[in-house]
Amino acid sequence: xxxxxxxxxxxxxxxxxxxxxxxxxxxxxxxxxxxxxxxxxxxxxxxxxxxxxxxxxxxxxxxxxxxxxxxxxxxxxxxxxxxxxxxxxxxxxxxxxxxxxxxxxxxxxxxxxxxxxxxxxxxxxxxxxxxxxxxxxxxxxxxxxxxxxxxxxxxxxxxxxxxxxxxxxxxxxxxxxxxxxxxxxxxxxxxxxxxxxxxxxxxxxxxxxxxxxxxxxxxxxxxxxxxxxxxxxxxxxxxxxxxxxxxxxxxxxxxxxxxxxxxxxxxxxxxxxxxxxxxxxxxxxxxxxxxxxxxxxxxxxxxxxxxxxxxxxxxxxxxxxxxxxxxxxxxxxxxxxxxxx
Amino acid sequence: xxxxxxxxxxxxxxxxxxxxxxxxxxxxxxxxxxxxxxxxxxxxxxxxxxxxxxxxxxxxxxxxxxxxxxxxxxxxxxxxxxxxxxxxxxxxxxxxxxxxxxxxxxxxxxxxxxxxxxxxxxxxxxxxxxxxxxxxxxxxxxxxxxxxxxxxxxxxxxxxxxxxxxxxxxxxxxxxxxxxxxxxxxxxxxxxxxxxxxxxxxxxxxxxxxxxxxxxxxxxxxxxxxxxxxxxxxxxxxxxxxxxxxxxxxxxxxxxxxxxxxxxxxxxxxxxxxxxxxxxxxxxxxxxxxxxxxxxxxxxxxxxxxxxxxxxxxxxxxxxxxxxxxxx
Numbered sequence: 001x002x003x004x005x006x007x008x009x010x011x012x013x014x015x016x017x018x019x020x021x022x023x024x025x026x027x028x029x030x031x032x033x034x035x036x037x038x039x040x041x042x043x044x045x046x047x048x049x050x051x052x053x054x055x056x057x058x059x060x061x062x063x064x065x066x067x068x069x070x071x072x073x074x075x076x077x078x079x080x081x082x083x084x085x086x087x088x089x090x091x092x093x094x095x096x097x098x099x100x101x102x103x104x105x106x107x108x109x110x111x112x113x114x115x116x117x118x119x120x121x122x123x124x125x126x127x128x129x130x131x132x133x134x135x136x137x138x139x140x141x142x143x144x145x146x147x148x149x150x151x152x153x154x155x156x157x158x159x160x161x162x163x164x165x166x167x168x169x170x171x172x173x174x175x176x177x178x179x180x181x182x183x184x185x186x187x188x189x190x191x192x193x194x195x196x197x198x199x200x201x202x203x204x205x206x207x208x209x210x211x212x213x214x215x216x217x218x219x220x221x222x223x224x225x226x227x228x229x230x231x232x233x234x235x236x237x238x239x240x241x242x243x244x245x246x247x248x249x250x251x252x253x254x255x256x257x258x259x260x261x262x263x264x265x266x267x268x269x270x271x272x273x274x275x276x277x278x279x280x281x282x283x284x285x286x287x288x289x290x291x292x293x294x295x296x297x298x299x300x301x302x303x304x305x306x307x308x309x310x311x312x313x314x315x316x317x318x319x320x321x322x323x324x325x326x327x328x329x330x331x332x333x334x335x336x337x338x339x340x341x
Numbered sequence: 342x343x344x345x346x347x348x349x350x351x352x353x354x355x356x357x358x359x360x361x362x363x364x365x366x367x368x369x370x371x372x373x374x375x376x377x378x379x380x381x382x383x384x385x386x387x388x389x390x391x392x393x394x395x396x397x398x399x400x401x402x403x404x405x406x407x408x409x410x411x412x413x414x415x416x417x418x419x420x421x422x423x424x425x426x427x428x429x430x431x432x433x434x435x436x437x438x439x440x441x442x443x444x445x446x447x448x449x450x451x452x453x454x455x456x457x458x459x460x461x462x463x464x465x466x467x468x469x470x471x472x473x474x475x476x477x478x479x480x481x482x483x484x485x486x487x488x489x490x491x492x493x494x495x496x497x498x499x500x501x502x503x504x505x506x507x508x509x510x511x512x513x514x515x516x517x518x519x520x521x522x523x524x525x526x527x528x529x530x531x532x533x534x535x536x537x538x539x540x541x542x543x544x545x546x547x548x549x550x551x552x553x554x555x556x557x558x559x560x561x562x563x564x565x566x567x568x569x570x571x572x573x574x575x576x577x578x579x580x581x582x583x584x585x586x587x588x589x590x591x592x593x594x595x596x597x598x599x600x601x602x603x604x605x606x607x608x609x610x611x612x613x614x615x616x617x618x619x620x621x622x623x624x625x626x627x628x629x630x631x632x633x634x635x636x637x638x639x640x641x642x643x644x645x646x647x648x649x650x651x652x653x654x655x656x657x658x659x660x661x662x663x664x665x666x667x668x669x
Contacts, residue, residue, distance in 0.1 A: 054559035061472055064464030068531065069481055072488050075528065079499060129385030137382055147386050150393035152654075156582075156647050157396075158589025160616050164623070164640045165396045168403060172628065189392060196389065220371055222378035243490065250492020253591040253616075257623060290494045294592050297501060306502065313495045320490045328483075 079310075079317050086311025095266075096292070096308070103304075105312055107263045110279055111286035115180055115259060116245050118282065119187035124241055127192050131199025131237075136225055155193035159254040162189050166258035178285040183259025187248050194244045202236030203229055239331035246323025250316050252290035260285035261295055289316060397644065404641025407438070407634035414438050414631065419638060425602045427622075427632040438635045440615070442604050444642070447614040449605050450519060450594060451587035454526035455534075459580050462531055466538035466576075467564060471550075482539065488532040497593030500525035505597055512609055517599030520608040525593050530583040537579030541572040574657045581657070585650040589643065591616035615639045 094104030130147070138144040166186035170176050206229050214224040230237075263286055266279045273280040287295070293312040296305045408416050422439025429436050469477030500521055509516030549571060553563040569576075599611020600621060619636050626633040 050559050050562065054561040057561035057564070058472060061464050061468045064461055065468035065473075065477075065481060068461055068465045068535065069484060071528070072484060072532070075499060076488075076491075078503065079495060082502070126385045126388055129382045130389055133382035133386040137379060138386070143386070143390075146390050150390045152651055153393050153397075153648070154389070156585050156589075156651050158591070158616065158643050158647060160589065160591040160619060161400065161640050161643055161647075162396075164619070164637070165400060167623075168399050169395075189396070192389060192392070220375045222375040223371065225378065247490045247492075250490075250494060252492065252494045253620070256592075256620065261624075290492050293494045293498060294596065297498065297596060309498055309502070313498045316492050316495050320492065321487060324487050324490060 076317060079313050083310040083312075083314025086307060087314060091311055092315070103308065105289060105292065105308070105315065107266050107279075108287055108289045108292045108312075109315070110266070111180070111259070111263060112249055112288040112290070114279070115183050115187065115255075115286060115288060116249055118180060119184040119191060119248065120241070120245055122184060123188040123191040123195055126188075127195025128199045128237060130192075130196040131203060132225060132230075134196065134200040135203035136221070136229070151193045151196055154189065155197075159190055159251060160256075162186050163254035163257050165189070166254065170258060176283060178258065178260025178262070179283045180259060180286045181282045183255045183286065183288075184282075186254045186258040187251060190251065190254055191244055191248060194247075195241060198240030198244070199233070199237050202233035202240065205236065206232045235331045235334035238334070239327040242323055242327035242330065246320050246327070249319055249323065250290045252288070252294050255288055255291050256294075259288060259291070261287055261291060263287040400637070400641055400644055403634075403637040404644075405638070407631060407638045410634075412631055414635065419635065420444070423604060427626075427635065436631060438631065440635070440639060440642070442602050443613055443615045443618050443639065445604055446519075446598075446612040447588060447616065447643075447646075450522045450598065450612070450614055451526060451584050453519065453523035454530060454587045455580060455584050457523060457527035458531045458534060458583065462534035462579075462583075463538050463576060465535045466542055469535075469539045470542035471560070471564060471568070477539075482536070485532040485536050489536065493529060493590055493593040494596075496525050496529045497596035500593065500597040508609070514609040515599060515611055517597060517611045518609045519598070519605045519612050522594050522598040522612075522614075525597050526587040526590060529590065529593060530587050533586060534579050534583040537582060538572075538576045541575030541579060542568060544575065545571050574660045578654050578657045581650055581654050585647060588650070589616065589647060591620050595620045615643050619643075 091104045092109060093106040095106050096108070097103035134144070134147065138147070163186055166182050166189075170182035170185055171178065176182050210228055210232060211224055214228045215221070219227075264284055268279060271280055272278050273282065289312055293309055293316065296308050296312070407414050407419070419438055419440050421441055422437065423441045424437040424439045425442060426437045465481070469481050504521050504524060505516035507516075508514070508518060508521055512520075545568060549567050550563055553567045554560075558566070594614055595617035598614065598617055600613050600617055601611045602613050602618075603610065605612045619639055622632070623636050626636065
């Protein structure tokens, strides 16, 4: 037993000795640099203070980052925790009740999804088209600059201004009334700049050699775009579009005065888009989930408004997370299949 | 570039070029489609210009009707008066449309929000970009991107159900206040500013950091003396975008701010903003009335102030390119 303990003690002694030596070294170098010419970084010339400040700064940055992430997690956790009771099949499918407890969010959820599909049907073709133009055809001239400026303007506009514009054009001038169509158009205006930017960036990321190879083989420019560049840029475009639509799912301010704040009685057995009570009718008013979350608070007609809002907020946040995960998943799987660079 | 193509599966390249290889002579439709494709994409680009121009023009025309027409409101009164009594009858002194309280409300709530969130956002960006790039890139950044997509209504609702009672219990007052509004907005724009500031720091050439370390600078000295000044304009662009977003936010603010028309006296006083008053009064007023027209004037004002932010971003962006030009 003592045989084995001796070397360990020796080792410890050795380590201690090394430690002392190390400490000596550091103090030596510190004193050396103190004597040297004034360091450009430490005005006082006091390096100990500089190291201390550095460590303090590192601690500060780390704690700020942890605080930020913690804050966001608490935020999301609180919403899902508060809405946990409402996440039932009944709540998700049944219509809201007037002045009564136990109403659901069925029509609102349907409206949100339907609105999202219709607005994407308009914004994706136009946005991707404009993205192709910006990446492939645009020359550095005034038209291109005007498009860039327009895109920046559109993406910086407050969504309520977009909603008011929708009210002015689609409802006052065109006379559509509060309708899904008007809401979809307002959402399209909000979507368009982001989709265009995403499409342009994805197309620009496609290697030039692919394009040059195709052109060298005698393909026309459009053939190259349609059969080569677009498929290669697809993962980027697709995941960008899904992310944008996820954001649109929660948009409310632009819809208050376009899609309206009411939902007529919907007959889920009637799928003829021309009937007024049909859920598919694009010219009926449609209150979305986000608008309902806002309205249920400000009007407070339901006695369990708080519970409904908790549930609706949880559904909104979960949907946005799902969209996000879907976007990442699609981007990755398509890339794995070799549809990208 | 060459290495990028080498990574591509060969089958994809061959499949993709199939349309050229297997056709001996071009079909007549090819060049028609070429023109069609060109016209279509150009059309899409023009739609964007057209939309922007039409939108600005319509909002401008509608916003200016309050100042012309049969009962013109003085633009000076609108901009610099705090008397907001749109429903007062002529015997009570007449309807008065002074929007200064809303303008100051909007500016103070978004300014405070940025004051709260920008330091935290920049600190977190330093962590992601410089101190812990591995976990920052794999964990913190995806989380932040997730949170940029959360609906503003949800932020408003959490503010209403959690923050407002908290402020009421801790500091007294109603709870609905400037403080509540700016905290909700601060949380909302936090992920946006952090992501943009991270991009700004990551875009700096690695040689800056290496050179600084080689001269014997500590990490903090490198960050403070080299990286912050170098990334300054891009970080400021991120902050301005954050203000723009906070400034235009309507519902989240309206839910927690209390909506009483006055100039903010303290953090705890309930106030109104341009967006909140539009949200509340646009639906309740008759189209064509003076009251309704002033709502449009406020929308125009929102638009103009947003343009101001865009101009600031443009100036900051041009500073960056100028600097780069002189370096090269």
